[in-house]
Amino acid sequence: MNNPDPEEQEDELLALHSILNSEEFVRDESKSAGECRVSVELPAGFTVLLREEGETGRQYEISSLPPLLLTFELPKDYPSSSAPSFTLTCSWLTNSQLSALSSQLVDLYKATSGSVVLFSWLQFLREDALLFLNIHNVLELPADGDDQSSEADRKPDSLTEAAEDFPPSLNVPSDPPEPVRCSTDAEDQEGFSGEEEDVSALLLLNSSSDPSDPRTRGATSLSVHSRVSQNEDQSFCEVSVTPSQALLSQILICDATHKQKVFDSSLFDCGVCFLVLLGSECVQLSECGHVFCQACLREFCTVQITEGNVQGVTCPQADCKASPTPAQVKRLVGDELFSRYDRLLLQFSLESMSDVIYCPRMFCGSAVIMEKSGTAALCSVCGLAFCVTCRKTYHGTDDCQGQEEKKMNKLMERLDLPISEEGRNAVMDDFLKGSKKRKNLLIKRYGQNILKYVIETKSNEKWIKANSKPCPRCSRQIEKNGGCDRMTCTQCSQVFNWQFLTKIDPPD
Template sequence: MAFEEQENELLALQSIFGSEDFIRHESKSAGEIRVSVELPSEYKVALREGGTLKQYKISFLPTLLLTFELPENYPYSSPPDFTLCCSWLTQKQLADLGTHLTELYNASRGDVVLFSWVQFLREDTIRFLNITSMLELSNEPSTSFSSQGTMDVEPSEQENSQTTGYSHPRSLSDDKNEARDPLNEHNPFSGLSLTPSQTLLSKILIHDAAQEQKVFQSTVYDCAVCFISYLGSECIKIQECGHVFCRSCLAEYCKVQITEGNVRGVTCAQEGCTALPAQAQVQSLVGEELFKRYDRLLLQSTLDRMSDVIYCPRTSCASPVIIEKDGNVALCSICGFAFCTSCKKAYHGTNDCELLNSHPENDSEQSIADLPRSLEGMKALWEDYASGSKQRRRLLESRYGGKGRFPKLEDYLSGGWIALNSKNCPYCSCKIEKNGGCNIVTCSQCDRHFCWICLTVLSGRTYQHFQSSECYLYL
């Protein structure tokens, strides 16, 4: 009769729990059940380091392992023999749980109790141990408890396992607990000098992230772009904001931004949201080639926003150079070119380098004194050369000293035009041309707002600046 009761209970457990959570030992009435403890929202795990208590929000803790063997007279006169293992409870907490399981059997003697034990461990462990809002990890070494006394774990096992065990008088097998504990598998921190509590914390956080991903993949979401429902396994979640999109929509959105060179636009696709996807997510969405372009342009864009970075003016180099705080000289570490940070020409010492005060005739490489001396004359000469036929260009080149003169003339005119028609953004120092509209200007590089007249940084109610200053909103 007892055997029939046991067999029915084990069959019921097999039908209730999946193969990952319940394993039956066919050779005898025995098995093991993994129990996921339910946590309240906003639950935290904490670790004290020195005088600081560091807290981490989690949704999942590693499973408890209940290993059992049913004696011949169970359930009528004897409770199951069991071992209870957990990596994140102290020896006292685990012993309290084990004692309470025995009390639950005594309160319902004659009835099967394994399912009620699992329910208690899943639903009431946190409340029973009074750790309802936060679990503080300790450096207490792993030990094993039994009704006959306490036995310390061997040092070698203690070093290799963070599992704590409570044993009701039996041992199902001679295998070490850590061999059955999934937290001891694939530990990326092995070999590092960590305290037991630090190692345990890392395993808890890894387990929590893995379970979060598992839940996400099995949940149905509506894509915020195409509004079609997909399983999470076919979606991407932006961690910073929590918005979810199907892989197809977000991939197309990112590919368009990167192809057009707008790497700052590779953000959440939700309108008005500026959260950024992880680089690993971008790489998985757009492929290796586009990701290389994205990575390169993102670095360039970041350097462009740094006020202490300038580019080597040699077109064959163009490497980023850090500007020294004192002086106006910069030295390219790639090609060794020393140049002036103001005019981007070869370094000329402390001599004045205002662009409009310079003239192509000052080029020391070759005299070009026969070039027009007025700005209007140089413009007319360049327009004549740029629009002329091959014969006309050859004539002008022979008249003004060779073909190499005209690219220098173009650079001079372009530099002069930029100096006359642009201003430096007060945020990132990028050259800005105002192409119309009011005097509230948005920098095309850093997307910041400033007043075109006085270069005052604008924030909040931008129009108030034009009411409290001499600047005017419209020309």
């Protein structure tokens, strides 16, 4: 009589290949074996909780956990006489919990009376594993107490002793044991195992006892090294991360990846062009949740940044003040335009600070922190000490008008004119309104060129005051003789609005 087992095995493996995608099922073509990654179904509002010493705990709502890894090999007499030989691995379950699940899988095979069982196993792990382990709405990760750290360097005499040294929900010995391998005669084993993953700079996953081995099974007390030198005498910068923190990071990253996959495969209405597109072609602003297609949001951000309006890089939705993250802006507009955005954003932030002023030197223009105790400022780039009021070289405690007045008084003394402003005004009025004889007397006393100079100087001062405005950066007086309100200072090249004296950054 022919043995039906090989045919049933092949049919079962073909069925798994057609039902599951390439991430969920990988077959070993050389033999009747393979591995399945099973994502357990979580109820709504499921949370992961990490309690740390001295803290109330950190709690996060998640929709996905790292998958369980089921590696199996089918004996020649499966399914008629023997169950599959398998290994069950998971980073967030204890070996006791994994052994309980493994025993249940064996019981499920026995209940099938010699029928194929792999799909039933996967269905059980996906739908009923949490309830079987009495995990309902919260997965509580253990705290890493001082008693744990004090034992971290001691090698346990046995796996049972290691399990007693750590909290029951996450046993993490210094030397990780091999994953639990279960078959029809599987025995209960103590210890811990972790899901096989890549060790990355994010310190997310488990490290092996050998730092040079980039892959491992078994959660360990993490001591992750990041390379900083490629010489023969290599130096390392050690970053200590507790096992619970590493596990929490792994869970949160896995959940974020899952949510992104769900978003990419869902359909959304763009809030600008109103086209229906896949999430992979859209961007969702995390601050407000509004969704726009990449093309529309890219064009919107590009226009705003090109015009120098970094404050306008916000959500295009009406009356929404949310903004895309810098990472989203960079992905949309590219490195070159993002560099401009980053620079303008820094400049806008500096200008919004009340204690920041710019160096008045044309070749410098660096941001300078003003002293609260006075009007002096010192540029750290070019070394200029200047007055924050008049933007000229620092003149001590005298006010700015006093400095101008002193200069004028010295000139008047040298020209033999009255020192007081009232006296000078009286001389000018006398010269302009007096008779020809009076003008000749004044010319003989002060000289025609001196009188002409004083009159023109005062007239210019009045005209400048009435017809010009100071540059908002260097305070140089600027005349507007036509055109629009967009002005450029000839001294510091600052572009600004004439009406409101607000700075405008010109396009690159």
